[in-house]
Amino acid sequence: MRLIGLSGATDEMELWMRDIDQRLDGDRRGAVPSYSHSHDVTKAVIDLGNTLVGQGLLSDATTPEVIVVSAHDAVDVAALANRVFSRFGDWSLPFQPSESDGVIRLAQLSRNILRLVAENSVSLAVVALNDLFREQPVILHMSLEAPWSLHHHDPAHAAVQGWRIGALAAIGDLISSGGWNRIGVCAGADCNNLFLDDTKNRSQRFCSYACQNRAKVRAYRLRQREERVRRVGR
Numbered sequence: 001m002r003l004i005g006l007s008g009a010t011d012e013m014e015l016w017m018r019d020i021d022q023r024l025d026g027d028r029r030g031a032v033p034s035y036s037h038s039h040d041v042t043k044a045v046i047d048l049g050n051t052l053v054g055q056g057l058l059s060d061a062t063t064p065e066v067i068v069v070s071a072h073d074a075v076d077v078a079a080l081a082n083r084v085f086s087r088f089g090d091w092s093l094p095f096q097p098s099e100s101d102g103v104i105r106l107a108q109l110s111r112n113i114l115r116l117v118a119e120n121s122v123s124l125a126v127v128a129l130n131d132l133f134r135e136q137p138v139i140l141h142m143s144l145e146a147p148w149s150l151h152h153h154d155p156a157h158a159a160v161q162g163w164r165i166g167a168l169a170a171i172g173d174l175i176s177s178g179g180w181n182r183i184g185v186c187a188g189a190d191c192n193n194l195f196l197d198d199t200k201n202r203s204q205r206f207c208s209y210a211c212q213n214r215a216k217v218r219a220y221r222l223r224q225r226e227e228r229v230r231r232v233g234r
Contacts, residue, residue, distance in 0.1 A: 037149040041170035043196045048084045049111040050193040060192050074100035095159040102160035110167050114194050117183045129172050136165050
């Protein structure tokens with residue numbers, strides 16, 4: 001098993017956080033407005049997983065690797081989790097650096113299940129969810145302010161404990177409500193990011209505009225090379 005860490009990556013992590021903030025502020029042109037708590041929680045845990053993968057703290061390998069998080073990195077991981085879940089008003093207690101390992105495990109569990117969904121292995125995803133639901137009881141709790149969201153954890157619990165069951169319940173609700181076919185894997189070269197398709201016609205193929213633009217540039221350059229080859233062959 002390989003040990004992986006994130007020494008000295010605070011600046012890069014901050015760039016990922018800013019990207020998340022931009023999307024939270026509505027920087028998704030043409031996106032369908034969301035009024036579903038489960039939709040938003042699923043999107044949050046996707047953001048969490050994508051960012052941790054980008055930082056080398058999470059692997060898409062079938063067998064999870066051992067994660068070693070330094071004290072410095074733990075602060076970054078907790079800050080990321082707090083930023084990602086800040087879109088929810090009366091959430092549980094803030095994430096602490098001591099919970100960084102739990103944050104990574106939360107992201108890994110969610111990502112494994114969402115990848116099964118993206119690969120149309122929904123039945124396997126449901127089996128995995130049911131196994132995890134048996135490990136931790138669901139405690140229903142409603143927000144005290146509009147839109148009075150229904151949560152699946154006690155707000156008095158530690159953040160990582162509460163959001164683990166909350167994230168899994170949100171994914172389960174998204175599947176059962178028919179939204180499972182909006183989960184996808186980025187079509188960008190060398191990108192395995194997941195996304196939740198917000199487009200009206202379910203046409204999203206990339207996790208971000210950055211990946212989409214890189215793909216367009218790559219396709220343009222390929223056409224240019226092919227055109228030069230044709231000219232030489234004449």
